[in-house]
Amino acid sequence: MKYAFVAQHQQRFSVRTMCRLLRIHPSGFYAWLRIPLSKRACEDKRQIDLLDHGETCCPNRVARLTRIAGITAQIGYKRRPGICGGRPSIVIDNTLDRQFDVAAPDKAWVTDITYIRTNEGFAYLAVVIDLYSRRVIGWSMQSRQTIDVVLQALLMAVWRRKPKDKVLIHSDQGSQFTSMDWASFLGHHNLVHSPLGDTSYRLPGKG
DSSP states (O other): OHHHHHHHHTTTSOHHHHHHHHTOOHHHHHHHHHSOOOHHHHHHHHHHHHGGGTOOOOHHHHHHHHHHTTOOOOOOOOOOTTOOOOOOOOSSOOSSTTOOOOSSTTSEEEEEEEEEEETTEEEEEEEEEETTTTEEEEEEEESSOOHHHHHHHHHHHHHHHOOSSOEEEEEOOOGGGSSHHHHHHHHHTTEEEEEOSSSSOOOTTOO
């Protein structure tokens, strides 16, 4: 990874200076430049570049690539204070009614927010998933859990997919999904809201 960083920035900074700061030897860097990538490394790079364009990838390869990149899942967050139980109110009827198997793309999308612990605090990630393909089609991450983070994720989904017919949007009844801004956005983009009656909502596949 250090050699790749030096190669990427050698037009802007001195190779020797970067090698000294990264505690690597220049001769090792130049030797690395002369060694071609292995067949597996070339395939890994191709998979990473094409995943966003519909390229399939087996779970074992994904696990190996994330392990190489040092990406690990954070499991077992403690329940955050201020979350109260109780029976939720019904703002809008649940039109989807847990019919998660759909026959065509861009007929029903689901969306939700989760939080990720970082060294600088919590980051809030909103995603939109097409129920037909189970693919993430929109996402947004911000430092605050506001209406903007869910609108940006949904805007990305609309911009990428450009649905021609009405799309059912399934979510929980959090304040972001019941706000006037959310309702206005749906109305202007031919989207129909179908909130879940139970606030313990989870996206399909999350368990």
